[in-house]
Amino acid sequence: MQSALKRNADADAAGSVTPTSNRSLAQNLAGFGTLAEGLDYAAKGVTGFNFYSPRGALQHVLPYAELRRQALSTARKLLSLGLKRGDRVAVVAETGPEFMAVFFGCQYAGLIPCPMPYTMYIGGKDSYIDRVAGMLAAAKAGTVITGEDLLGHITEGAARAGARRVLTHAELQALPEAATKLEPFRADEDAYIQYSSGSTSNPKGVLISQQAIMSNTRGILRDGMRINPEDRAFSWLPLYHDMGLVGFCLSPAMGQVSVDFLATTSFARRPALWLKLMSDNKSTITYSPSFGYDLAARRINGDAVTLDLSRLRIAGIGGDMVRADVLEGFAAHLSVAGFRPQAFLPSYGMAETTLAISFVDADKPIRIDSIDRSALKHEGRAIPARGASARSFVVCGRPMEGSTVEIRDERGTVLGARAVGRIFVRTPSLMTGYFHNAEATAAVIGQDGFLDTGDMGYWLDGEIVITGRAKDLxxxxxxxxxxxxxxxxxxxxxxxxxxxxxxxxxxxxxxxxxxxxxxxxxxxxxxxxxxxxxxxxxxxxxxxxxxxxxxxxxxxxxxxxxxxxxxxxxxxxxxxxxxxxxxxxxxxxxxxxxxxxxx
The missing domain is CATH 3.30.300.30 (ANL, C-terminal domain)
Structure with a gap:
């Protein structure tokens, strides 16, 4: 691993990011059976991941070829611990090369990675330890990999959960490589466990199969974003969340797309840095919840005129209710930087469907539907209206190919256009279930194979409009x-x-x-x-x-x-x-x- 680290350091010293395009490798949009097969193919090119410091300096350059070398080495080091096929390995999802090497190393070793939250923004030390302990116990993870800065907290959480082994990344890399033939996951096996949300006292791990992740990444790359060889992505989204992990780590790797990363904590301190780095790197794709666009627009101030966002063809929105007023404000503020409102790409998804469920058509203006508040609340109907009594919703697009979405009333009757009901989804990218929690799985997946999303919405010309949550979340x-x-x-x-x-x-x-x-x-x-x-x-x-x-x-x-x-x-x-x-x-x-x- 030392030689790999040295190669990475040499790349950093050169000060150049991975190229945007592979000139000698044909783009393959997730036409693979597994994540390991996808990385094997991406490693034949020159694209990859790039990581930036909190002040915007290039910190690490990780071509997919180098990531593959590090992942293969990490796989053998993990197996030297005596881990068995299918064992869960929890890894703190800090935005950096170390997390990528462990996650993909697990794919080659036949181990199930469980990304854990890195930040403590959700409530401080005690809350963080409680959250980690709950996740480790639910995943029955015996091994945890973390950075030095969180070692004490992770060790305490692991002790509560009965996890027997906690290693820092440095300790993991110091291990010898097992002299064994690697057996990567097959297409009919599992891929990872996602903890994107859930009660601290009773977290539910979303078990995603290789088939589900490959199906979803294909839909994202081909139908949702319509990726081309000149695309370059940028993300500040946390890698322990489905939108960050699937949308801007796994999907780009499966499409051989270069990605530039800014840690979530760095974005929180300097939201405008996101815009500046996208301008510098000529980014074409990014994603954020509505609040991210709001924060960045407020912080950029007069510097917007110095930016060039004209190449940004997809500014996706997901992760929360899409706010039309926020998008309009961002577009107005950043118009001097060449930002086009048509770049906005509202979408809908959740961890239980791996990530994506629906997208609007790329490069089309966002569509806003204004409906009568009273009719929505009392009649369950989305009746068009204007003025003070109206409520506006952003249309979130059509279901991806191969997915079926139904909107049902309380009796289970499938509803038609503009009738508000509960959203149900059947898709090839549906989770296998909540890990070791059959009761929770049965509560949301019916015998017909449809997932009860817990969301409310209605149909408008074949597109989904989300109106809110049906459950207590x-x-x-x-x-x-x-x-x-x-x-x-x-x-x-x-x-x-x-x-x-x-x-x-x-x-x-x-x-x-x-x-x-x-x-x-x-x-x-x-x-x-x-x-x-x-x-x-x-x-x-x-x-x-x-x-x-x-x-x-x-x-x-x-x-x-x-x-x-x-x-x-x-x-x-x-x-x-x-x-x-x-x-x-x-x-x-x-x-x-x-x-x-x-x-």
Whole structure:
């Protein structure tokens, strides 16, 4: 491996990124049976991955040929640990060559990689350790690979989960290579486990097969992005998330496309750096949730005139509800840089379908459908409307070839155009299931092979329009947040008890989910109530990484089901209707005895 590292260092010293095109290798858009076969082919060319520092300097250059050499070496080192075919290897998905070598090394060794989150932005050390421990336990991963900076946290999480071995990348590379013939995964075997979202206390690992990933990458490259030999991609998306891993690591490798990477943490500190590097590198493809475009447009200021984004033919949007106003603002602000609004490519997908479900037609203007809010809410119909009573949605395209999408009502009846219902998908890129969780798998995949996405939407001229979530998940800035995690964290505060907190999302006028937390409060003076409110807000921010509206309500306000479970849907409905009212000095004065009795 030392020679490989030296070759990589020499490439870095040269200061040149991998070429955009392979002049002597015909482009093959995922016409392979496995990820290993795809990398074998890409390694015959000169394209590859490039990694940038937080200040925009080229840090690492990793041609696919070099990635293959490192992956083969890493595969033998992993097998020297005595790992057996199908064993899970968890790897912290830091944006860099080390993660790529381990992920693809697992493909050659017949081991299942499980990308783990790198950042702790979702709530700090304790929350991160809890999350890692839950994932490791669910994946039954006995080996974990991490960078030095997170070694302590990962070791603690691994100990809780019973993972027997934690290695840094340096320790892994110091191992001898096993003198064994490598047996890469076959086309009928598994590929990896994806943990893109899920409750910290009960994470579900999405098991993706080789067949599923190859089917999805073919659809992305051929139908969605319509990749050509002159394309060059740029990504700041996290590699532990399906959009970052599948969309901008695995798919480009399967299409021999060069990708330039900026770490997610670097983007968060300097969003405008994304735009500058794309301008410098003549990028043609990128992707982001809506909030990313909003952040970058706000931070670029007057520097937009110095950029050249005229070559950007695909500016994809996914990972959250597509915001028409954000896209319009970005296009207006970056028009001086040559950005074309036709580059926007709304899409729809989820980890359970590997990634992509639908795309709009490339190089066509985004389509916005304005419908009557009242009819949407009360009749379940998307009736065209204008003015203050209207709500606008961005159309998210047609299902990819080979996929079937149905929109059904509560009885399971398939609905027609402009009837709002629950979205179901049957696709060749469907997950095998939630790893070692048959009950959770059966809850979302029916005997007919359709996945219940948990999303609501309607058909418009054969294209999908997403209107929101049907289940309790809170969608915030491209992240799925489980309300149980917020509730559990808040209920640890004295004097709160189990069942005292309900968390849900309330849609604001811009169509964004705002996190609302109802707290049953037994305190009797406003100063103590306000102190508790601030404490709950701080705990939610630490545990979930979001700002929230904390509403203090009287005891016994929250509704429960007949089986004793908190009903968030009913709590939300009662709160919005005013049936659950916020505590105030007036209500405290009106019923002090009843409050004291409960306390």
């Amino acid at each position: 809170i969608l915030h800035n491209g992240r799925n947040i489980w309300p149980q995690d917020i509730e559990w964290a808040a209920e640890q505060i004295e004097p709160l008890r189990d069942g005292d907190v309900a968390a849900f999302a309330v849609e604001n006028d811009e169509g964004e989910d705002e996190v609302t937390v109802l707290v049953q409060c037994r305190l009797q003076d406003m100063a103590s109530i306000e102190a508790l409110r601030h404490e709950v807000s701080a705990v939610v921010h630490r545990s979930a990484g979001v700002e929230c509206k904390v509403v203090m309500v009287p005891p016994k306000s929250l509704p429960f089901t007949s089986s004793g479970k908190l009903s968030r849907a009913a709590a939300k409905q009662k709160f919005l209707s005013g049936e659950i009212a916020e505590l105030s000095a007036l209500t405290l004065a009106a019923a002090p005895d009843s409050l004291e009795a409960v306390h």
